[in-house]
Amino acid sequence: MAVKNKKLNLKDKYQYLTRDMSWEPTYQKKEDIYPDERFEGIKITDWSQWEDPFRLTMDAYWKYQAEKEKKLYAIFDAFAQNNGHQNISDARYVNALKLFLSGVSPLEHAAYQGYAKVGRQFSGAGARVACQMQAIDELRHSQTQQHAMSHYNKHFNGLHDAAHMHDRVWFLSVPKSFFDDARSAGPFEFLTAISFSFEYVLTNLLFVPFMSGAAYNGDMATVTFGFSAQSDEARHMTLGLEVIKFILEQHEDNVPIVQQWIDKWFWRGFRLLSLVGMMMDYMLPNKVMSWAEAWEVYYEQNGGALFKDLERYGIRPPKYQDIANDAKNHVSHQAWATFYQYGHATNFHTWMPEKEELDWLSEKYPDTFDKYYRPRFEHWAKEHAEGRRFYNNTLPQLCQVCQIPTIFTEKDDPSMLSHRQIEHEGERYHFCSDGCCDIFKNEPEKYVQAWLPVHQIYQGNCEGGDVETVVSKYYHINIGEDNFDYVGSPDQKRWLAIKGKSSEEKTESAKQDAA
């Protein structure tokens, strides 16, 4: 039984892991074992052409991840013991974490579920193993993000029930429905949506802003999480590119199907990222770069190069890319204005930017901010100063597809909403844009079922007819603690106390040392 060649090289190990642990079935038909592989119309002629560009065996995977985990939790411990939350730039920053914990971390968990599911559905063993590994990564990200932010939950409001809120709160239906849409699609669409369109094309616009934002604002716990996830993200991006090239190389009939998915998932991803845009421009006390600058670098430049590369497969840049590129100068302001006026129904605080922040926005958005947004914000600041903090007491119209209120404006006329409306089988439907309207028209049966938070409240399905009851009972948002303006909030009071107290504490401990 002695094994002569005990040591295998990495390539051999990978080969054994992905190919040689798989087998050709003899007493069951392949299509019965992998029933989801064909219905989307994607044709795979030869799975052996699948090249996982990142060869990682299970034992190497466990080893790397365990090492990263050890370092990560050592830093979390140190952060908690040293009251790291006292070293952040300003308590307003914590609101970005509230948005992340309730909006993004549950998506990591949804991604884990999605990859675990599709990791069973491909008849190619290489693709199955890659998806299974990514599933474990995503689960780890969801967990470590929650651990990174749990320290803040001891000191600030709004972080206490993120998973519950993700399933219920009006604006969280935006990220939730994004992933539900992807997970309820077939396996190839899921990979095109998440691995390619999101992880490869757009992920830098999610990850870099939050992690650099954390670094610029003194949040070492979240920065460390970012470092720990970085190598995973690199692997996910590589998988995203491999997936798309593999599908396109397998059969020319795949090209139009993939193109439609790219159009759809680019647009859905772009809409989802409006939330990140406002986080960058408005919620970070120390700014990293403007949303428009981030979009230029990470989408217009990097994405431009990518789609140039994909041209040889017959793939063109996503439809409505020109609208998205133009909207970089608007979406963050439109989103923040929306959250500001519905700040009585959010698990984080909102506020009007201070004078120097308004000046920064004017400088970063020379063509749009002063013309369209600054007058609105200065009006609101004035109203607030005179004791009339503006809240919109009427619920907004939501887009049937992205579920964001229909707040976006026309490319050629930013003073007009780009609202679209159609009738389908006797029912009226409303959309924020042509992009979302097209997605509906391609698969109306999917979106007629959309659980739109505003309509659910009006149907009486959210434990109450008035906003206050819905917010407190159904959303679990603590009124007067988690919501309303940052100015005058318990978070702000606590922060001022921390800043005031810390000097006293130092004096006391110095006295004790002396004694």
Add this chain to the structure above:
Amino acid sequence: MSVNALYDYKFEPRDKVENFHGMQLLYLYWPRHLMYCSPFAFLVQPDMTFGAFIEEVLKPAVEAHPDSARARFLDAQWQLNGEPFTPDPSATLKSSGIDHKSMLTVITPELNGIAGSAS
């Protein structure tokens, strides 16, 4: 087009009028007043008169806007689902042809929002 699925994929629309217990949805968009970030979504009674809708629903919703005091909504230009529309204050919403999930647009050309910024 339709959904590619493994089975006959058919579902009831979730927002049919019968799910609203006798009420209906009505959206209203006041262009060049983007201080209200999107059109309003109102829950209204189909037999409410248009005049009552203006007084009891629309006016309270836009009260906080500096232009609202000067807005003469009944004399404004109206659209119903994108088509020109002439409101009759004494007619009910239903008899005015305003059905579930309709959208009204009310244009007040002389009013251009906060400091003329369309806000």
